[in-house]
Amino acid sequence: MIRNLLYKVLFLVRSWLDVLMRQEVLFYLFLAVLMIPNVILSITEPLTTLERISSIVFPLSCYYLIFTMTRRLGWSIWLLCPLSLLAGFQVVLLYIYGKSVVATDMFLNMVTTDAKESKELLGSILMILSVVIILYITPLVLATVSLVKKKKLKKGFLRQNRSIAFAVTLVGGALLWMCYAASDAYSIKTGVYPINAFYNMFKAVSRHDMLQNYQETSKDFEFNASSSHSAQQREIYVVVIGETSRACNWELYGYERPTNPMLKKVDDLIVFDSVLTESNITHKTVPMLLSAASSVDYDNIYSQKSLITAFKEAGFKTAFFSNQAHTQALVDNFALEADKKEYLKDRSKDMNFNPLDTEFLTLAQGVINEGAMKQLIVLHTYGSHYNYSARYPKDMAYFTPDAPYTPQKECLDKLRNAYDNSIRFTDKFLSDIITMLNGIEDAHTSLLYVSDHGEELFDDEREVIFHSSTIPSYYQLHVPMLVWLSDEYRKAYPSKSLALEANSKLQVSSSASFFHTILNVAGIETTYRNDSYSVASKAYKVRPRCYLNDHYESVPLLSLDMSDNDITKLSEF
Numbered sequence: 016m017i018r019n020l021l022y023k024v025l026f027l028v029r030s031w032l033d034v035l036m037r038q039e040v041l042f043y044l045f046l047a048v049l050m051i052p053n054v055i056l057s058i059t060e061p062l063t064t065l066e067r068i069s070s071i072v073f074p075l076s077c078y079y080l081i082f083t084m085t086r087r088l089g090w091s092i093w094l095l096c097p098l099s100l101l102a103g104f105q106v107v108l109l110y111i112y113g114k115s116v117v118a119t120d121m122f123l124n125m126v127t128t129d130a131k132e133s134k135e136l137l138g139s140i141l142m143i144l145s146v147v148i149i150l151y152i153t154p155l156v157l158a159t160v161s162l163v164k165k166k167k168l169k170k171g172f173l174r175q176n177r178s179i180a181f182a183v184t185l186v187g188g189a190l191l192w193m194c195y196a197a198s199d200a201y202s203i204k205t206g207v208y209p210i211n212a213f214y215n216m217f218k219a220v221s222r223h224d225m226l227q228n229y230q231e232t233s234k235d236f237e238f239n240a241s242s243s244h245s246a247q248q249r250e251i252y253v254v255v256i257g258e259t260s261r262a263c264n265w266e267l268y269g270y271e272r273p274t275n276p277m278l279k280k281v282d283d284l285i286v287f288d289s290v291l292t293e294s295n296i297t298h299k300t301v302p303m304l305l306s307a308a309s310s311v312d313y314d315n316i317y318s319q320k321s322l323i324t325a326f327k328e329a330g331f332k333t334a335f336f337s338n339q340a341h342t343q344a345l346v347d348n349f350a351l352e353a354d355k356k357e358y359l360k361d362r363s364k365d366m367n368f369n370p371l372d373t374e375f376l377t378l379a380q381g382v383i384n385e386g387a388m389k390q391l392i393v394l395h396t397y398g399s400h401y402n403y404s405a406r407y408p409k410d411m412a413y414f415t416p417d418a419p420y421t422p423q424k425e426c427l428d429k430l431r432n433a434y435d436n437s438i439r440f441t442d443k444f445l446s447d448i449i450t451m452l453n454g455i456e457d458a459h460t461s462l463l464y465v466s467d468h469g470e471e472l473f474d475d476e477r478e479v480i481f482h483s484s485t486i487p488s489y490y491q492l493h494v495p496m497l498v499w500l501s502d503e504y505r506k507a508y509p510s511k512s513l514a515l516e517a518n519s520k521l522q523v524s525s526s527a528s529f530f531h532t533i534l535n536v537a538g539i540e541t542t543y544r545n546d547s548y549s550v551a552s553k554a555y556k557v558r559p560r561c562y563l564n565d566h567y568e569s570v571p572l573l574s575l576d577m578s579d580n581d582i583t584k585l586s587e588f
């Protein structure tokens with residue numbers, strides 16, 4: 016019985032392989048597989064009808080022509096191998112984010128995301144990866160077999176299809192010309208896959224080069240900073256950069272679940288209601304938070320240093336501790352500026368080593384115990400990044416069940432429980448820092464916290480999870496930002512605490528304001544500090560909201576192709 020079934024399956028597979036090995040079938044099959052991203056993107060992208068049609072016909076004509084150049088189809092398929100791999104990557108991203116061509120930042124993420132993080136994500140999208148491998152690797156295998164067996168397309172088939180390919184190319188060229196004629200804004204670099212994907216790859220290489228040259232291009236930079244505060248007064252400022260924590264899941268921001276049991280008990284905690292980030296990608300947001308650059312002048316970042324250097328120049332002892340892996344991102348260069356630095360993940364070579372953010376408490380206490388008169392401690396956390404349940408200890412799982420899950424809509428309850436537990440753990444971590452700072456006598460102390468960006472959790476009809484999509488959403492943009500000041504600090508600088516409280520109700524860009532606010536709170540004077548961006552100043556000015564797009568241009572936030580739900584929600588803040 017089983018043997019018979021096995022024979023039938025083998026016979027079926029053999030029959031299918033025989034069909035696929037027919038060169039004419041393989042010809043159309045590979046052509047169809049290459050066109051999958053074009054067909055999906057023609058539906059998902061904000062294009063006119065003419066542009067949608069052109070985005071299919073023009074690339075189809077190019078592939079078609081290449082396929083009809085030689086009878087040895089195996090060579091044609093291998094020639095287009097890079098396009099095959101790119102198409103596979105594009106299909107996976109479309110599955111995750113629901114739209115958008117492979118972005119510049121997505122290429123950069125490949126070199127600035129650590130292997131463990133990638134493993135966590137890849138492990139959770141195995142199904143789509145399997146489909147993509149079958150779709151795009153199988154033709155390569157069949158092409159190799161075709162070459163080995165010296166199989167060729169029939170002469171008549173090739174001649175007929177070459178004629179059709181030329182005709183399609185003429186139509187494709189005409190459509191492209193019509194797109195350019197219809198709109199001045201149209202460009203093949205942004206409107207036609209895979210040209211747009213290669214253009215983004217080119218941009219990513221250029222950005223990567225700028226990153227590689229950062230040490231050289233910033234080496235002579237100085238803030239010429241000094242402190243306006245008393246040299247005899249002890250000051251300790253702790254800056255915490257959160258990860259993937261979105262405001263709408265914080266109880267302090269009206270979330271119905273108890274995710275902030277500790278912080279809500281902290282007297283005089285200043286909670287900023289309407290803070291949006293100007294990027295949804297770590298390697299862009301964190302450098303903007305720590306430097307004078309924001310989306311409007313982002314390229315200045317490659318010739319400047321971070322606030323760590325400003326504090327050092329003003330006489331502070333500085334420390335930078337990270338719970339993220341070493342990458343080639345700007346933040347790793349900023350870390351080098353600190354007097355003392357440590358990456359928690361360096362403590363073990365084990366890929367599964369997973370230190371918790373609370374490990375920072377001992378490190379920060381150690382720095383404080385050194386007793387320097389002026390201290391800055393920057394903590395780059397792992398916060399609420401996927402895999403959520405790995406961001407807190409098992410005994411801190413308050414919302415249950417919080418496992419097992421995969422990042423699928425069917426697991427939403429468990430995903431939300433795990434995500435909320437990670438925020439509850441951040442709540443404990445931040446309140447422990449405040450307790451630590453509050454216990455230091457005769458010192459002006461302060462904690463400044465902001466998350467780098469938010470996260471999607473299957474919130475609306477788009478049904479997406481994670482962040483870093485080319486077009487952001489409300490959920491990725493609205494971030495928590497908190498400032499805590501010691502009583503001694505408040506007494507010494509009442510105007511700053513009053514300004515912080517007053518400005519906490521206003522619209523704020525974390526990317527543009529965080530740097531200037533920290534310098535203002537700490538009394539660091541430099542020409543790079545602009546108090547019209549500082550929420551600790553009466554001079555703070557609300558500005559139109561903007562966003563650093565995938566081509567590193569600052570654009571008005573609402574000019575992005577966001578959903579109606581996002582626009583409605585953003586208008587509430």
Ligand SMILES: [Zn+2]
Pocket residue numbers: 258259296297298467468
């Ligand atoms: Zn991040």
